[in-house]
Amino acid sequence: MKSREFTHQLGEYFEIFLPDIKRAKPNTISSYADSFAIFFEFIYEQKKKAHTNLAYKDFTPQLLDEYVLWLRNTKGYADSSIHPRFSALVSFLKYASRRNMSALHAYSAAVGAEIPKTARTEFPYFSLDEMKILLKLPNPNKYLGDRDLVLLSFLYETAARAQEVCDVCVKDIRFGTPTKVKLTGKGGKVREIPVASDVADLLRYHLKKHNLNSQEHRSEPLFSSQTNKKMTPACIRSIVAKYVKQAKVENSNLFE
Numbered sequence: 001m002k003s004r005e006f007t008h009q010l011g012e013y014f015e016i017f018l019p020d021i022k023r024a025k026p027n028t029i030s031s032y033a034d035s036f037a038i039f040f041e042f043i044y045e046q047k048k049k050a051h052t053n054l055a056y057k058d059f060t061p062q063l064l065d066e067y068v069l070w071l072r073n074t075k076g077y078a079d080s081s082i083h084p085r086f087s088a089l090v091s092f093l094k095y096a097s098r099r100n101m102s103a104l105h106a107y108s109a110a111v112g113a114e115i116p117k118t119a120r121t122e123f124p125y126f127s128l129d130e131m132k133i134l135l136k137l138p139n140p141n142k143y144l145g146d147r148d149l150v151l152l153s154f155l156y157e158t159a160a161r162a163q164e165v166c167d168v169c170v171k172d173i174r175f176g177t178p179t180k181v182k183l184t185g186k187g188g189k190v191r192e193i194p195v196a197s198d199v200a201d202l203l204r205y206h207l208k209k210h211n212l213n214s215q216e217h218r219s220e221p222l223f224s225s226q227t228n229k230k231m232t233p234a235c236i237r238s239i240v241a242k243y244v245k246q247a248k249v250e251n252s253n254l255f256e
Helices: 003-023 027-049 061-073 079-097 101-111 128-135 143-156 162-168 195-209 233-250
Strands: 179-184 190-195
Touching: 003 027, 003 079, 003 128, 027 079, 027 162, 061 079, 061 101, 061 233, 079 233, 128 143, 128 233, 143 162, 143 179, 143 190, 143 195, 143 233, 162 179, 162 233, 179 195, 190 195
Parallel strands: none
Antiparallel strands: 179 190
């Protein structure tokens, strides 16, 4: 089949099906879009092929297996991050297979692929000793190191869920004595969490460092991805997993 059928249906999927028919949330659509951007990066880097030339026949079991290995070995993604990236492909191919017979084999290959299973959806509990070790790992002088330090401190202090952290905007921070953070949980339930003064200082540093202090940035996410987009839960879990993996190297008796 012609490759433009793939790109045409992908466009309809993002422009019509997800927002208008499925009523997917904006952060879900953004996460799916990020997943396809990463898949296109793989296609271009490993297959020397532009995404505009992709066709459903290209989605072979071998290609999908290579993609999973590339995510793990080249991109360094944890299993908790690989799963949602791959699931975005499966979701689209399921949509396409109901509208185009040529997509059936692609969908079948994706459903049958071996992808990591992640039983745990939220962060593990860290002891005080473990958290002290984790907070020493991000290097504020390196790219994204300062963000990761503030993020890990924020997670531990607020005990927020991954999605709650993704949804926190600059305006949700109310500095004072004590400083409080507004978290929006499932069902839109809102609660305020007080944070310690040292964490409040880190938040002030973070806002200044990333030029988020002005009024015009109050509605922007508190934490952004490396592409300056709103973070996804998978991204946050991947960051935590990255530092836990580093910590285990010299502290094998911890982080069980």
